[in-house]
Amino acid sequence: MILDICPSPALYPFYRQEHDTLIVVDIFRASTTMCAMLHHGAAAIIPVADIDQARAYKEKGFLVGAERHTRKCDFADCGNSPFDYTPERVHGREVVFTTTNGTRAIEQGKDTRELLIGSFSNIGALTRHCLHTTNRIVILCAGWHNRINLEDTLFGGAFAELLSAQSDVTIGSDAVRIAQLLWQRAKADPPVFLKASDHYARLLANGAEGDAAYCLSPDTVSVVPVYHRADKKIRAFR
Amino acid sequence: MILDICPSPALYPFYRQEHDTLIVVDIFRASTTMCAMLHHGAAAIIPVADIDQARAYKEKGFLVGAERHTRKCDFADCGNSPFDYTPERVHGREVVFTTTNGTRAIEQGKDTRELLIGSFSNIGALTRHCLHTTNRIVILCAGWHNRINLEDTLFGGAFAELLSAQSDVTIGSDAVRIAQLLWQRAKADPPVFLKASDHYARLLANGAEGDAAYCLSPDTVSVVPVYHRADKKIRAFR
Numbered sequence: 001m002i003l004d005i006c007p008s009p010a011l012y013p014f015y016r017q018e019h020d021t022l023i024v025v026d027i028f029r030a031s032t033t034m035c036a037m038l039h040h041g042a043a044a045i046i047p048v049a050d051i052d053q054a055r056a057y058k059e060k061g062f063l064v065g066a067e068r069h070t071r072k073c074d075f076a077d078c079g080n081s082p083f084d085y086t087p088e089r090v091h092g093r094e095v096v097f098t099t100t101n102g103t104r105a106i107e108q109g110k111d112t113r114e115l116l117i118g119s120f121s122n123i124g125a126l127t128r129h130c131l132h133t134t135n136r137i138v139i140l141c142a143g144w145h146n147r148i149n150l151e152d153t154l155f156g157g158a159f160a161e162l163l164s165a166q167s168d169v170t171i172g173s174d175a176v177r178i179a180q181l182l183w184q185r186a187k188a189d190p191p192v193f194l195k196a197s198d199h200y201a202r203l204l205a206n207g208a209e210g211d212a213a214y215c216l217s218p219d220t221v222s223v224v225p226v227y228h229r230a231d232k233k234i235r236a237f238r
Numbered sequence: 239m240i241l242d243i244c245p246s247p248a249l250y251p252f253y254r255q256e257h258d259t260l261i262v263v264d265i266f267r268a269s270t271t272m273c274a275m276l277h278h279g280a281a282a283i284i285p286v287a288d289i290d291q292a293r294a295y296k297e298k299g300f301l302v303g304a305e306r307h308t309r310k311c312d313f314a315d316c317g318n319s320p321f322d323y324t325p326e327r328v329h330g331r332e333v334v335f336t337t338t339n340g341t342r343a344i345e346q347g348k349d350t351r352e353l354l355i356g357s358f359s360n361i362g363a364l365t366r367h368c369l370h371t372t373n374r375i376v377i378l379c380a381g382w383h384n385r386i387n388l389e390d391t392l393f394g395g396a397f398a399e400l401l402s403a404q405s406d407v408t409i410g411s412d413a414v415r416i417a418q419l420l421w422q423r424a425k426a427d428p429p430v431f432l433k434a435s436d437h438y439a440r441l442l443a444n445g446a447e448g449d450a451a452y453c454l455s456p457d458t459v460s461v462v463p464v465y466h467r468a469d470k471k472i473r474a475f476r
Contacts, residue, residue, distance in 0.1 A: 008246075008252075010249060011246055011384060011386075014248065014384040014385050144412075146249060147249065147252050147411055147412075147413070148245055148249075148412060149411075149412045150412040173385055173386075173387075173436055174385075174387045174388040174436050174437075177434060178386070178391065178416065181420060181423055182416065182419060185419055185423070196415060197412055197415065198411055
């Protein structure tokens with residue numbers, strides 16, 4: 001089983017292979033929030049790349065989550081906090097969703113063999129799902145405006161450790177080694193490790209410390225979100 | 239003094255700012271080799287992006303260094319080993335030079351305010367040179383076919399430590415934090431730390447273990463190579 005990590009959406013063209021299972025991660029917060037939506041019973045997520053598309057869906061009566069630069073967009077029902085998507089709000093509904101970095105990563109990866117959404121909250125379920133694939137597995141870090149970040153790379157290291165404990169894993173490239181080293185250093189206390197990171201500071205400045213804690217808590221949900229190419233929607237794997 | 243690290247040439251558009259002092263590094267081996275050329279008295283380096291250009295220079299009588307995929311190109315005088323460029327060979331001459339990754343990084347950065355070439359061999363001289371700049375300093379890692387690598391990122395961490403010891407340094411982004419953590423882990427014995435890396439393995443497979451050792455030895459030269467936009471040549475700073 002080959003595992004690689006692509007540290008920025010803009011680099012995926014240089015990492016891409018024909019048979020990839022791609023795991024999009026945007027730890028703070030889009031991928032964690034998508035896991036929460038499906039865990040709380042959303043029928044599907046409709047990821048859209050730009051604000052105008054999201055606004056058009058809103059006008060048609062859809063439930064819309066939209067965030068730019070860490071803040072909820074005015075016209076939207078919800079922002080990018082996992083706590084916005086309560087069971088009462090999302091159960092049985094389709095959620096239109098656009099965020100600064102997360103939806104861009106999905107856009108880059110949408111033509112791969114399989115596209116999954118990963119976060120610390122579903123890391124165990126995700127690992128079990130991946131144990132049976134014959135594809136190469138690639139963690140695609142959403143990053144920050146195509147720049148690399150600590151938290152997404154760190155998730156790659158955590159996932160590598162978990163997968164290696166249950167299967168023979170071949171390291172695809174140096175990016176995996178870098179992520180493993182970060183995780184070795186961080187795993188005793190990830191929130192403390194990430195306190196200095198760019199995005200953690202940004203979340204604190206926006207009063208989202210609770211979000212950050214939730215986003216770093218492992219195995220709180222058991223859902224594996226899968227992107228369906230046919231209708232461009234994300235649903236829980238069944 | 240702001241320091242950032244761009245981990246791949248393909249990401250520089252997302253890191254670029256107007257007043258950057260860019261330090262191109264390709265530790266294994268192009269940037270180390272360029273430092274060796276100028277240290278041994280080469281009048282200038284003419285970096286070229288493609289093989290056909292290099293061959294055309296060769297036909298005109300130039301001294302040409304050309305490498306692709308870790309091997310010297312047949313038509314060239316030298317490859318990408320620093321040991322190819324002895325004083326007897328290069329003193330007073332211009333050297334045309336093309337490599338798999340290094341020249342691509344120079345191409346990406348050639349319009350910046352200042353473009354320097356860095357390696358462990360000139361890290362001390364480079365740090366002293368940078369102490370007086372008012373520009374933001376960005377380490378541009380050449381990587382491997384636009385994928386990130388351990389050794390160039392590691393150099394970023396070593397440079398950050400050295401610069402921080404002599405000046406107040408503001409960290410530009412998470413890439414610097416990642417590089418610093420790698421360097422903390424590696425600095426007791428960089429060759430041992432890098433033994434598992436992709437490119438170290440590639441060098442060993444091509445019989446270039448001596449090159450690798452040289453490329454990781456700090457402060458063996460005192461030259462700072464500077465790219466001159468006017469004639470597209472690299473010369474020692476004076």
